[in-house]
Amino acid sequence: MPTLESEGKSYEVDEEGYLMDWSQWTEGIASVMAKGDGLELTGEHWEVIKFLRDYFDKYQIAPMIKILTKELAKKYGKEKGNTKYLYELYPAGPAKQACRYAGLPKPTGCV
Amino acid sequence: MAIKPKPNELLSAINYAPPQKQWMDNPVEFKKGYYCYGAKPKNLEYIGFPNGREWNSADQDWKLVDNWKEIFLEGMENLLKKFRSFRLFMDICVRCGACADKCHFFIGTGDPKNMPVLRAELLRSIYRRYFTVAGKLGKIAGARDLTEDVFKEIWYYYYQCTECRRCSVFCPYGIDQAEITMMGRELINLLGCCTDWISGPLANCYRTGNHLGLQPHTIKSNFDYMLDDLEEHTGVRVEPTFNRKGAEILFVTPSADFFAEPGVFTCMGYLLLFHYLGLDYTWSTYASEGGNFGFFTSNEMMKRLNSKIYAESKRLGVKWILGGECGHMWRVLHQYMDTMNGPADHLEAPVSPFTGTKFENAKSTKMVHISEFTADLIKHGKLKLDKSRNDNLNVTFHDSCNTSRGMGIFEEPRYIINSVCNHFHEMPDSTTRENTFCCGSGSGLNAGEIEELRMLGGLPRANAVKYVKEKHGVNMLSCICAIDRAVLPPLIDYWMPDVGVCGVSELLGNALIMPGEKERENNLRGEPLPGMEEKGEEE
Numbered sequence: 001m002p003t004l005e006s007e008g009k010s011y012e013v014d015e016e017g018y019l020m021d022w023s024q025w026t027e028g029i030a031s032v033m034a035k036g037d038g039l040e041l042t043g044e045h046w047e048v049i050k051f052l053r054d055y056f057d058k059y060q061i062a063p064m065i066k067i068l069t070k071e072l073a074k075k076y077g078k079e080k081g082n083t084k085y086l087y088e089l090y091p092a093g094p095a096k097q098a099c100r101y102a103g104l105p106k107p108t109g110c111v
Numbered sequence: 112m113a114i115k116p117k118p119n120e121l122l123s124a125i126n127y128a129p130p131q132k133q134w135m136d137n138p139v140e141f142k143k144g145y146y147c148y149g150a151k152p153k154n155l156e157y158i159g160f161p162n163g164r165e166w167n168s169a170d171q172d173w174k175l176v177d178n179w180k181e182i183f184l185e186g187m188e189n190l191l192k193k194f195r196s197f198r199l200f201m202d203i204c205v206r207c208g209a210c211a212d213k214c215h216f217f218i219g220t221g222d223p224k225n226m227p228v229l230r231a232e233l234l235r236s237i238y239r240r241y242f243t244v245a246g247k248l249g250k251i252a253g254a255r256d257l258t259e260d261v262f263k264e265i266w267y268y269y270y271q272c273t274e275c276r277r278c279s280v281f282c283p284y285g286i287d288q289a290e291i292t293m294m295g296r297e298l299i300n301l302l303g304c305c306t307d308w309i310s311g312p313l314a315n316c317y318r319t320g321n322h323l324g325l326q327p328h329t330i331k332s333n334f335d336y337m338l339d340d341l342e343e344h345t346g347v348r349v350e351p352t353f354n355r356k357g358a359e360i361l362f363v364t365p366s367a368d369f370f371a372e373p374g375v376f377t378c379m380g381y382l383l384l385f386h387y388l389g390l391d392y393t394w395s396t397y398a399s400e401g402g403n404f405g406f407f408t409s410n411e412m413m414k415r416l417n418s419k420i421y422a423e424s425k426r427l428g429v430k431w432i433l434g435g436e437c438g439h440m441w442r443v444l445h446q447y448m449d450t451m452n453g454p455a456d457h458l459e460a461p462v463s464p465f466t467g468t469k470f471e472n473a474k475s476t477k478m479v480h481i482s483e484f485t486a487d488l489i490k491h492g493k494l495k496l497d498k499s500r501n502d503n504l505n506v507t508f509h510d511s512c513n514t515s516r517g518m519g520i521f522e523e524p525r526y527i528i529n530s531v532c533n534h535f536h537e538m539p540d541s542t543t544r545e546n547t548f549c550c551g552s553g554s555g556l557n558a559g560e561i562e563e564l565r566m567l568g569g570l571p572r573a574n575a576v577k578y579v580k581e582k583h584g585v586n587m588l589s590c591i592c593a594i595d596r597a598v599l600p601p602l603i604d605y606w607m608p609d610v611g612v613c614g615v616s617e618l619l620g621n622a623l624i625m626p627g628e629k630e631r632e633n634n635l636r637g638e639p640l641p642g643m644e645e646k647g648e649e650e
Contacts, residue, residue: 001165014148014151014307015148015167015307015560016559016560059326059328059329059332060324060326060329061323061324061325061326061329064333064336064370064371064372064375065371065372066336066337066340066372066375067332067333067336070336096559106311107323107370108308108311108312108315108322108323109311109312109315109321109322109323109365109366109367109402109404110322110365110366110367110371110374110402110437110557110593110594110596110597111323111367111370111371111557111597
């Protein structure tokens, strides 16, 4: 199984770099993942990541995009509640890239 | 995920020239982008499947169990005994080649082993060698030994078949390649070699009732967001019920319909329709998945997952079951459910409460397709519709393999579309109805890591869409399948952008004039209806 390293600790990830155990997640490992994609995480990135983790804690799945945009708009302002904004932050897509940084597993099924 | 080769590069790389050597002498070459990741042991353990282990399908060593060959051959012997169709299909092919160029994967990849006849031959050669007398002669009789490389070859190509059954339409013997692929995958699963993409949903579905792993409170929450949107668009508050005992009808649809776009818009269409009718129905958070990835795995797994639907209908005491827009779900329901988990004597033969129509075709399964149900309502004049709300759309219809070839649903969706849209154009006859071309990602092949294969497999379908786009200005590809709704958008975007993808019930939801609605300004996606665009933005 592939691993990623952060602050001397090793994390198991799947073939696409999703964390195998979401409870092991640290901010450090999120930054390592982002660095691997050539991204520097800003406060705006962290807002999304924090939301995803809180949501996952409650619902055990990533939110629907509809929920993500609505809730971000409520929390951080209308200009942050749309997919265009999310794609600017996460060019590979909020569902995939942001969820990966947040330590969430990859969604599967008819999606 | 954007794949690396550009469309023209991928197109020009297709090579139909067969290799010089005989097929048995060309060992399988694993091409990146054409095969899935292997199943994780925790998912296989969860569903009680044997031989789960840490392994990587890209590695040379698959860490197969020592007696893998005995397991495979014993499994094959059992399947040959159990399914007469399997033995028949192994025996009767005369290799006429009528199927060869009918497969979307052969058309897209040019790989001869994607000709259905040769894909079957991969397994047939093993059948001959170990289960026929002539096979003792070896190669000359079309037989070969089962080796690890041969097993990998079967694995590689049996996950390059979407079980769409287009080839079987053209086979003079009616050999059903999908059934051969199903048998091959049964054997693969005996060795713990399922794909990650299929085994994940299996474990999720077994645990929570749906592929995505949505728990009851998550499902409820997702609906609340959709209901808010519906209220915003229509001014009507829809109030569906969940797990309600005593409802007349249980409604089951793929879980992607209440999770992912554009499926959620289809789901909003169902919600509006049922509210409009005042239908006495309930959703279930237990039987919360219409799809069945067990169908892509083994007969037994399909049966286990499917059993939740009848069980829930019994627990809730409903009269009959209504099913949403899904492809493979309907092949399972239509052709297997009744004998696998029935007879459903606790249910009644379905009758529409609004038209009195008896759904004779569903007398035995007790489950009616949403398109049949809706078309019947329209036919009886039960729905008030405003077609002009879809006037910005120029629609075509993709027949999903399973609902078309598997159960003959051709007219109902077209009848609905023509009742709710003014602009509809068919793709060429050779690509619709029983001749329909697969989306290229069905039967559990909608994984991200095989996107290149999916783009090539979906090429014939995309090409037909391109044709109607250029000829008639089509800008919306409608369908009645959740896998289609998930995989057609990236396929279409890749080959010729600017055509949307939607479910038929979404189009219905747009056109349906709800009692007590406010002036509708938006469609179900929240985009302005035709004529409602702001001044100066009108086309």
